[in-house]
Amino acid sequence: MGQCYGKTIPTGDSGRPTTSLPDDRPSSSPTNNGGVNISSVKNTPGRSSALPSPNPWPSPYPHGGGPGGTSPLPAGVSPSPARSTPGRRFFKRPFPPPSPAKHIKASLARRFGYPKTPREGPIPEDSTTTAVATESDHHQHSLDKNFGYNKNFGAKYELGKEVGRGHFGHTCFAKGKKSELKDVPVAVKIISKAKMTTAISIEDVRREVKILKALSGHRHLVKFYDACEDANNVYIVMELCEGGELLDRILSRGGRYTEEDAKLIVAQILSVVAFCHLQGVVHRDLKPENFLFTSRSEEADMKLIDFGLSDFIRPDERLNDIVGSAYYVAPEVLHRSYSLEADIWSIGVITYILLCGSRPFWARTESGIFRAVLRADPNFEDIPWPSVSKEAKDFVKRLLNKDYRKRMTAAQALTHPWLRSENHPIPLDILIYKLVKSYLHATPFKHAALRALSKALTEDELVYLRAQFILLEPNKDGRVSFENFKMALLRNATDALKESRVPDILNAMAPLSYRKMEFEEFCAAAISTYQLEALDGWEQIASTAFEHFELEGNRVISVEELARELNLGPTAYSILKDWIRNDGKLSLLGYTKFLHGVTLRSSNTRHH
Numbered sequence: 165m166g167q168c169y170g171k172t173i174p175t176g177d178s179g180r181p182t183t184s185l186p187d188d189r190p191s192s193s194p195t196n197n198g199g200v201n202i203s204s205v206k207n208t209p210g211r212s213s214a215l216p217s218p219n220p221w222p223s224p225y226p227h228g229g230g231p232g233g234t235s236p237l238p239a240g241v242s243p244s245p246a247r248s249t250p251g252r253r254f255f256k257r258p259f260p261p262p263s264p265a266k267h268i269k270a271s272l273a274r275r276f277g278y279p280k281t282p283r284e285g286p287i288p289e290d291s292t293t294t295a296v297a298t299e300s301d302h303h304q305h306s307l308d309k310n311f312g313y314n315k316n317f318g319a320k321y322e323l324g325k326e327v328g329r330g331h332f333g334h335t336c337f338a339k340g341k342k343s344e345l346k347d348v349p350v351a352v353k354i355i356s357k358a359k360m361t362t363a364i365s366i367e368d369v370r371r372e373v374k375i376l377k378a379l380s381g382h383r384h385l386v387k388f389y390d391a392c393e394d395a396n397n398v399y400i401v402m403e404l405c406e407g408g409e410l411l412d413r414i415l416s417r418g419g420r421y422t423e424e425d426a427k428l429i430v431a432q433i434l435s436v437v438a439f440c441h442l443q444g445v446v447h448r449d450l451k452p453e454n455f456l457f458t459s460r461s462e463e464a465d466m467k468l469i470d471f472g473l474s475d476f477i478r479p480d481e482r483l484n485d486i487v488g489s490a491y492y493v494a495p496e497v498l499h500r501s502y503s504l505e506a507d508i509w510s511i512g513v514i515t516y517i518l519l520c521g522s523r524p525f526w527a528r529t530e531s532g533i534f535r536a537v538l539r540a541d542p543n544f545e546d547i548p549w550p551s552v553s554k555e556a557k558d559f560v561k562r563l564l565n566k567d568y569r570k571r572m573t574a575a576q577a578l579t580h581p582w583l584r585s586e587n588h589p590i591p592l593d594i595l596i597y598k599l600v601k602s603y604l605h606a607t608p609f610k611h612a613a614l615r616a617l618s619k620a621l622t623e624d625e626l627v628y629l630r631a632q633f634i635l636l637e638p639n640k641d642g643r644v645s646f647e648n649f650k651m652a653l654l655r656n657a658t659d660a661l662k663e664s665r666v667p668d669i670l671n672a673m674a675p676l677s678y679r680k681m682e683f684e685e686f687c688a689a690a691i692s693t694y695q696l697e698a699l700d701g702w703e704q705i706a707s708t709a710f711e712h713f714e715l716e717g718n719r720v721i722s723v724e725e726l727a728r729e730l731n732l733g734p735t736a737y738s739i740l741k742d743w744i745r746n747d748g749k750l751s752l753l754g755y756t757k758f759l760h761g762v763t764l765r766s767s768n769t770r771h772h
């Protein structure tokens with residue numbers, strides 16, 4: 165019953181030919197999906213039952229790729245945004261590329277080889293994949309579709325009308341019949357077991373429920389109530405959000421928010437994403453369709469939903485399966501080596517859209533979008549950017565940095581000057597743990613280099629570090645030890661934390677059991693050189709830091725020793741030679757390179 169979403173948005177006739185927000189719902193999904201669920205594998209039920217909808221543009225494809233339908237999409241590829249957008253689009257032109265989904269598969273395969281991860285396995289969903297479907301039909305009999313959830317859905321809830329639909333399920337209004345939920349209106353996401361044709365797709369549903377359950381409780385995350393199942397479906401019972409999707413609000417405002425209003429939205433997004441990240445959960449599908457308002461009120465809280473593509477991630481782990489939605493996907497996801505920072509990129513895309521009403525990376529085809537994501541710099545020159553504050557622009561640029569190591573984290577972003585005026589709590593940042601951990605294992609020479617750097621920090625960076633230090637609840641002597649790091653993590657812990665093995669990071673911080681850290685040393689320990697390098701003022705910071713380093717830290721060092729410091733072999737000597745001055749000490753260049761750590765070949769940033 166998604167027709168309530170089929171509102172018509174007037175098409176303004178200004179701006180660039182390219183964009184103006186969302187036109188990207190799959191044809192079968194009237195309420196959903198701003199962007200392609202790239203190869204978001206899993207079962208794709210939403211497609212099968214194409215809902216009739218007032219589609220203003222001719223679709224290159226017949227509606228409905230469901231059983232018996234035809235679809236040009238290769239198996240495993242969800243419907244693409246290009247196909248049509250019922251009612252919702254306000255593009256000036258039709259948007260009918262040839263099966264763009266094929267492009268991703270083909271071009272990705274060409275570049276990186278075919279996906280190896282099972283998550284990208286084929287999804288039997290239409291006639292083009294009959295062979296696969298038949299095969300997996302046999303397979304299905306051996307699949308255990310028992311989730312161990314409550315079997316009494318019918319007795320506990322009274323199902324009402326549909327409120328939304330996506331690729332993987334549809335969501336209905338319902339009412340509790342018993343106990344605490346008696347007469348409470350709830351939302352139920354119904355995922356059909358018939359669409360779970362592989363062990364992987366079953367595991368995906370299991371994980372979605374597990375993650376939602378574990379994270380439930382944050383103010384900006386949809387509250388989980390219950391999971392049920394019967395022979396046909398899995399039912400995820402959750403808090404009902406009656407205010408609609410963020411995407412709808414953006415559209416109803418003509419595609420743009422004032423800076424002040426955008427700040428309120430972005431701060432809520434960052435707050436919940438920082439929380440997920442601290443728990444070791446990467447969402448992987450952040451987009452305006454996956455944020456819902458609790459009520460129609462302008463001031464309503466926003467809630468993150470849809471953990472269908474989310475995963476647990478260990479602190480040093482890199483993921484490689486390509487999932488997400490094309491417009492929001494980070495470059496390193498396309499390169500198949502990514503972590504939490506991919507979510508931050510998506511938030512950058514959302515913020516860009518809020519501030520200007522256009523997508524930062526746009527093309528007619530999916531491969532075009534990916535090319536833009538990988539190579540193009542977003543436009544910050546055209547209207548309305550000249551009238552957007554420089555803080556806002558800086559904010560977006562620091563989320564849309566193509567180098568994930570240079571991006572702000574969610575917690576950092578909340579302390580960025582653009583958002584700082586807002587009165588929101590700053591969450592604990594897992595990045596601090598990672599950085600302090602590597603500091604504890606670094607050499608004395610590296611410590612000296614970082615200490616000098618910490619003395620050159622500007623007030624902007626210190627705001628963040630001070631907030632993080634306070635979250636560690638320093639002892640009366642103003643210092644923190646291992647206990648402080650441990651307790652701060654435990655104060656924030658949910659069940660997800662166990663799964664994501666984030667606490668393992670504490671084991672590596674053992675050296676801190678025997679000593680304490682003052683704020684000054686904490687700053688040196690919790691600096692990311694990469695992030696500082698992304699600042700406009702980096703050169704100034706580096707030269708100030710170098711002055712400090714000259715006074716206390718720089719010393720005569722041989723090429724061999726420097727190579728050892730950086731874990732490099734003799735082949736690096738010729739390069740390192742240039743970092744050392746005539747007096748045998750590091751030059752300014754050498755100092756900044758040493759801080760950066762060497763990535764002579766980028767190979768060590770990627771491991772699968």
Ligand SMILES: Nc1ncnc2c1ncn2[C@@H]1O[C@H](COP(=O)(O)OP(=O)(O)OP(=O)(O)O)[C@@H](O)[C@H]1O
Binds near residue numbers: 332386405470
């Ligand atoms: N708690 C809720 N309250 C109200 N509506 C909801 C709720 N959860 C989901 N919906 C509606 O149902 C739609 C589909 O839900 P969801 O995004 O979880 O499904 P999906 O099949 O995983 O989607 P996608 O195709 O984006 O992967 C949402 O976009 C929203 O409109």
Ligand SMILES: [Ca+2]
Binds near residue numbers: 196453454
């Ligand atoms: Ca969704």
Ligand SMILES: [Ca+2]
Binds near residue numbers: 330332470
């Ligand atoms: Ca989903």
